[in-house]
Each structure stands twice: as C-alpha cells, then as structure tokens.
Amino acid sequence: MNSNIRGNSPFVNSSSSLESSEFDEWLEDEIEAMDIEEQIIINMIARNNYVIHHLLTQQSDQATMAESPEKVNLIPTEATSENFGDYGQIIEASSDGVPFGPNDAQLDLSRGIPRLYIMRLKDQPFRFSKITHHASVTQCLGSIGGNVWYLGLAKPSLIEDGDRERVGDNIESGSDGHLYAPPAVEKVRVFRFSGPKFVKLKRGTWHAGPLFGESSMDFYNLELANTNDVDQTTHDFKKNNGVTFRF
Structure with a gap:
C-alpha cells in the first residue's frame, strides 16, 4: 500500500x-x-x-x-476368429504340414528377446478394475488342458504415425514413453475361451486376466524377456472412472 x-x-x-x-x-x-x-x-x-x-x-x-465405484456387469462372448479381429487372433488346431498362412499367429517379437513360459495363476475371480497393455509385443496366451477362461478386453489405442490429430488432447504416456489414449468404459468387453486354442493379442490390446473359476490354472505365455519389467501400462478404472467390472 x-x-x-x-x-x-x-x-x-x-x-x-x-x-x-x-x-x-x-x-x-x-x-x-x-x-x-x-x-x-x-x-x-x-x-x-x-x-x-x-x-x-x-x-x-x-x-x-x-x-x-459403480459396478458394471458384462456378458461374456465366446471368442471366434470372426468376432475377435479388433483385438488379435484366435488360433485353433490345424493339420500337420499345412504351410504358414493367415490363420497362423502373426507375431511381432522384433523388439526384444522372445520369452515362452508356463504361467501359473491363482484366485482370478470374475471381476476386474484394472486393464493393461503391452506396446512392444504381440502377446500369446493359452490354457494348459483347454479349460475355460476369460479376458476383459478393449481395443488397442496406441498413438502412432500421425494418430495424434485423430485422438485430440486425450493422450497419455505409457511405461516406456509411448503415447496412447485411455480406454473408454463403454468399450470394454469380456471374451470366453474354451478348448484347444490360444489367443494372440495385438500390440497395445488392453487386457485383464486371464480370469477363471478354478482355484488355479496354468497358461503358456509368449511375450518378451523384459515385458513384465518395462512394458506394462495399466489403466485403473476404479480410480479414474469410478467403475469396476464383473461378469
């Protein structure tokens, strides 16, 4: 003053x-x-x-x-080659000697050392609030024995090659610095897998699970050697959107 x-x-x-x-x-x-x-x-x-x-x-x-949080009830859909294309591929049995073609897993393992192992999971009930993607690898999952299991899924939302204008300002940075758009609540689905088949997820496909009714299950898992260390980007629906999913 x-x-x-x-x-x-x-x-x-x-x-x-x-x-x-x-x-x-x-x-x-x-x-x-x-x-x-x-x-x-x-x-x-x-x-x-x-x-x-x-x-x-x-x-x-x-x-x-x-x-x-609001509880969102989802109805599982049996995964088929026809309805799973936005998320990846469903790979089923084929005769020995059939040459490589479009029905085989189209893999991208070029960004690191491939890792194939058996993953044992316990207590994976039919609900989730977090969903994860891997930006550097096409992950493959399948149950040992062909038992029934489920995945919560949302389409890939990686921002690459000029996608920024299409997405607008809704952009976040992932675990290794890549850009992505967060998954929308209304775009989340649950797919059911049964029998002798495995699933190949596209790079960036959001997934929660595997989820199952048994106390424990074994899955073969093909990813990269450092996927769990440097390529885990997770969206928390409970924290960011106030919802959880169940089925």
Missing part, C-alpha cells in the same frame, strides 16, 4: 498558505490508491481460495469414486 498517508505526507512541512483543497485532493488520491491495492489483494486471496477448493473437490471426488 502507499505509505504517504502514514506520516509521509508531502504536506507535513508545507507552508500553511497551501489551500486545504490541495490536501483534500491528495488525500482522495491516496485513499483511491489504497482501495485499488486492497482490491487486488482481495482478488488474489479469492482466487487462491478457489484453486484450493477446486483441488480439494477433485481429490474428494476421486476418493468417493474409489470408495464407492
């Missing part, structure tokens, strides 16, 4: 011949300046309070979604 009015008035040692109207005019200017400075301070305080309130409201909304 202007300090002239607090003992530094230019009229303190002035001649008494100065007219009172000059002092009144000076005083009026000082008060007006003080009012402007006070209003600026008030506006700054009000804006800070608004920002704090907005941040607290966001945190409260996220906490509420996490504590009381």
Whole structure:
C-alpha cells in the first residue's frame, strides 16, 4: 500500500498558505490508491481460495469414486476368429504340414528377446478394475488342458504415425514413453475361451486376466524377456472412472 498517508505526507512541512483543497485532493488520491491495492489483494486471496477448493473437490471426488465405484456387469462372448479381429487372433488346431498362412499367429517379437513360459495363476475371480497393455509385443496366451477362461478386453489405442490429430488432447504416456489414449468404459468387453486354442493379442490390446473359476490354472505365455519389467501400462478404472467390472 502507499505509505504517504502514514506520516509521509508531502504536506507535513508545507507552508500553511497551501489551500486545504490541495490536501483534500491528495488525500482522495491516496485513499483511491489504497482501495485499488486492497482490491487486488482481495482478488488474489479469492482466487487462491478457489484453486484450493477446486483441488480439494477433485481429490474428494476421486476418493468417493474409489470408495464407492459403480459396478458394471458384462456378458461374456465366446471368442471366434470372426468376432475377435479388433483385438488379435484366435488360433485353433490345424493339420500337420499345412504351410504358414493367415490363420497362423502373426507375431511381432522384433523388439526384444522372445520369452515362452508356463504361467501359473491363482484366485482370478470374475471381476476386474484394472486393464493393461503391452506396446512392444504381440502377446500369446493359452490354457494348459483347454479349460475355460476369460479376458476383459478393449481395443488397442496406441498413438502412432500421425494418430495424434485423430485422438485430440486425450493422450497419455505409457511405461516406456509411448503415447496412447485411455480406454473408454463403454468399450470394454469380456471374451470366453474354451478348448484347444490360444489367443494372440495385438500390440497395445488392453487386457485383464486371464480370469477363471478354478482355484488355479496354468497358461503358456509368449511375450518378451523384459515385458513384465518395462512394458506394462495399466489403466485403473476404479480410480479414474469410478467403475469396476464383473461378469
């Protein structure tokens, strides 16, 4: 604030011949300046309070979604070569000696060392709230013994080769720096797999599972040696969208 009015008035040692109207005019200017400075301070305080309130409201909304998420019920669809094309491939038995063709898994293992192993999973009930993709590999999964299992899925949403304009501002950065659009709640599906077949997921296909009814199941898994270390990008629907899925 202007300090002239607090003992530094230019009229303190002035001649008494100065007219009172000059002092009144000076005083009026000082008060007006003080009012402007006070209003600026008030506006700054009000804006800070608004920002704090907005941040607290966001945190409260996220906490509420996490504590009381909406439960979305999904109906599983039996996976076939015809209905699975947006997510990858269904590979079924073929006769020995048949040459390589479009019905075989079209693999991309070029970005690292391939890893083929048997994965044992336990307690994978029919519900999920997180979904993951791998940006660098076409992952293959199949149950040992052909038992029934399920995957929660959403289409790949990797942003590559000029896709940024198509997606707009809804862009996030993945585990290794790649760009993607988060999966939408309404685009999530559940597929059922049974019998002697395996699934090849496209690069970037969002997946939750395998999920199953038994206490444990074994799956063969083809990915890269470092997939679990550097290529795991996860979207949390419970935290970000306030929903969980079940079937």
